[in-house]
Amino acid sequence: MQIIMKKSILMQLCLAALLFFASVQVYAYCDPKNISTSSSAVAVTSNSATDISDMLSLSSSYSYTQSSNFAGYQLACWTGGETLYYRNGIDGGYTVKFTSGDLDTYIKFTASLSMTSKSFSGLMGTTYAASDFDADMTLNAEVVSTTTYDATTSSSSMEIPVLYLLTSSGNSTYATASALRSFVATSATASAASYSNLKGFASMTVNFLPVSTTCTIENLEFSLPSTTVFALKSGEYSDSQFTIPVSCSGSVNSLATKTFNLRAYSNDLVDTSNYIIRNSASTSSGIGFQLFNSSTDPIRMSSTFDSSATSLASMTKGSDLVTSLTSIGIGARYKIYDSSNLSPGTVIGTMVIYMEYE
Incomplete structure (x- = not known):
């Protein structure tokens, strides 16, 4: 009788163990990693500013292309990896009022990205170099006659929030460009943000200081x-x-x-x-x-x-x-x-x- 009871107890323990392991859910994910600090952090751009003053002197518009340039970062993927989404932070247009002395110039910026999404696979920390998750950003600047604007500066410089690299959850949470900018709008705020939904942020800084006639x-x-x-x-x-x-x-x-x-x-x-x-x-x-x-x-x-x-x-x-x-x-x-x-x-x-x- 005692032997039967021991078998019964052993079977119950095995069943409990099976039930326990069956309830564990494995998450597939990719995290950006700062190579110099070996810590996880949002990948941010290291692009230099572009002066567009001369380009807009005799023309109403000017376009140029830069890479997101996530140099100094890697992407480490675990248990299968995930799909990340490239979002345009100024989708629909972003107008900046540049004030220089008594002159106000309104410039509307629009952008296009070379990628919309990319899947990254990996097990046990598979790493991807910056070149594997970089994207090209094309920024167009157009002088407009409107007097409404999204941002203003009197310092002749403006950081334009162009690219957001998001998880599926972040892509749905921040459904609009304005929502993205409300979340983070500069490299400084992106660097301090959580990397759970935001994996990368790339801006394009423009300088505009019109020369007096x-x-x-x-x-x-x-x-x-x-x-x-x-x-x-x-x-x-x-x-x-x-x-x-x-x-x-x-x-x-x-x-x-x-x-x-x-x-x-x-x-x-x-x-x-x-x-x-x-x-x-x-x-x-x-x-x-x-x-x-x-x-x-x-x-x-x-x-x-x-x-x-x-x-x-x-x-x-x-x-x-x-x-x-x-x-x-x-x-x-x-x-x-x-x-x-x-x-x-x-x-x-x-x-x-x-x-x-x-």
Whole structure:
């Protein structure tokens, strides 16, 4: 009787053991690993920033491609591995307001990824190099006229959250791009996040600092035809008209970033109204030059780089930089400023054209 009881007890123990082992569930998973620290952590990008200022100077859009570049990380998979999902963090568009001085530029970013998902298999810690789970990211930047935005910066730099590498659970939990960005939006927050659902995060940092519009004018020399003192005293003009080429640069999408006027300055002014110029190299007496515009109106110059001088040309912020201003039409004529002291000879004078920003 005792022997039967022992067998019964042994059978119950074996049955309990079988039931126990049958209830154990084995999970297949992959975890990112920081190679330098040998610890599990979200893989983050190590890409450098890209300056897009010049690319958007004369164009409305620019695209470039980078790898997610998870260098320094491995992916270790256990008990069968798992499928990971590549999600676009700015799906549908992500507009950034860049503020530089008094200029606000709105740039809409969109992105595409080279992969949507990838399955990783493995037993007992099979490892994959970064190149095995990296993906290409193509970022497109477009200058837009909207005044609504998702992010803003006055530092000229913005980190764009482009790629999220997620588990199946993370893929369903963070169903939208905005949900992904609410979870983590920068490499810093991704590095500190749990790696249970997020396995990798890759951003693309852009720098955008538009250059203020400026114009250059080559040094030019012009000569007037000879005339006589008698002709000048009789009211006859001997003049010339000429064109000064102007080359302007510094724009966003070919549009000027500043409002400005071009005015004339001279150290050779000889009349109190600032219309006539001549310098000490002249050999004549009582005669100078008077400049006039395309409408033959006299041009008033400045001796102190101020706004009292006549505007020779102007440009408004937002106007087409390429076609709006390419040259200035100016004329010059001899002008008597001291009729009591007239004598023939040469007349020499100089002026400087300067930009006055508003």
